[in-house]
Amino acid sequence: MARVSPALTAAVAVAVIALASTRSDAHKPVTSPYTFAEDVLPIVREKCGACHTAGGVAPMSLLTHAGAVPWGESIRAELMTGHMPPWQVDGPSWRFRNVRGLTARELDVLLTWTKGGTPPGKAGAAAALPVDNRWPLGAPDAVLPMPSSVTLPATAQDRIEELTLRTPFDRARLLRAVDLLPGTPAIVRSATISVRATAGPANAQDTLALWVPGDPPVPLAAGAGFLLPAGADLIVRIRYLKTWEYEHREMSDRSSVGLYFADEPAETVRALGLQRGTTVIGEPVRALAVYPDPALATAHVRAVATRPDGSREELIAFRPRPGWARRYWFAEPVALPRGTRIEVTGTPDAELLPPGALPQPPADLSTVRLTLDVVPWS
């Protein structure tokens, strides 16, 4: 029997291993070319860091390698389903002033990293950044703190609290922005700030702010303002939610509302409600923003304007997520002449759920309602 040299045996063995690892199993390599420090952190810091940070409202920080790695599977499922980031629109994000979705490349970097071994990169473990709890627009012209603290006992996980704030102004004011500063950011999940209308023009917009974490307020451009009648009450409806980190702990919050005055004179922003179906514009207006009914979720919603001259413009196409109702500010005001027809459609969102993804609640198409913020257009 011929003798086979050890060198040949070793060479053949290496070749077999190389063959097996590169060609015979047509499946993915397990090493991501992207690392946390160099590739992932810059993306999540910009696009996710407002919530996913130490002390933030999200159930985990993604700003450290150690914090992000255990959630790799969840991150991948949320990204593949399009559940996160929570306010992506179907059209291009640049049509809105405040939509910061992931680019295709950013999405791929995150998915590749979560699937490919979550390598840390050279910078290693970065220090955890605390939540940035400041007024994004700078110091407000007036700050109205909640009348008292709200306490969630250790046994409570979730609560909606409605508080009334009396405003101290003896004349009507116009506001360019309204914001909320959480007292305890980790449990303030969303808020609606509205004005209890006692006077003013019909259809004056009474929903001053739809606050969700990570969505800084967008000030109205000069020439427009939300009306705050003299002595009006503000209704602040806050949803509190504890994440797993704070379960069985008593938590308190005392948030504040910030008001930013508009330069006057300015047009009063009005609300134009849109139901599913067709709405005809009675007076010429410019639309500044659009927002969904807070109960609207898990439906694919589209609003298209057809002007009398036949020109068509998609106002928005999106999939509102439960708990993430907010305003979508148009990059440029949308002119809607008298006689413009706006068609709103809503269809159940047929999701494709990869293994490990959580389904959304079923769609209730009766809640397919949108509101446009408009000002007169002459």
Added chain:
Amino acid sequence: MNRLCIRAVTGLLIVLLAVPPLSSLPIPGTVPEILEQLRTRDRQVRDLIRAGNFRAVWVPAFQAKDLAIALEPRAGHLAPRARESAEPAIQRVVRFAWLLDAFGDAGDRQQLEKAYAAFAAALAEVVTAFAGAQ
């Protein structure tokens, strides 16, 4: 004889190690070439699903997403209407490529076919948006 065998195996190893991973491919330099490659990957994904070769679907799907991502920086040069459809369509190509990978691993034909329908529609939007600009 042994020396000859060692040389042959060494040569084979060099060739093997020089072959890039199956999922990556050189990105062509021109948009028409990229679009042609996208059409090819689309057909390959469809054929693999039809053949029941689910675990291999990820290869052309990932190649298509890499090609689509290569187009993303060029979308800014498109006419506004084409850009409006191209950018979200590229994002969908990426998302559905990853879903094809996940459903392929799970061997779920029904979900694969749904994901492929969305993937193919997004690819068609990308091709239409960029083909019109040529």
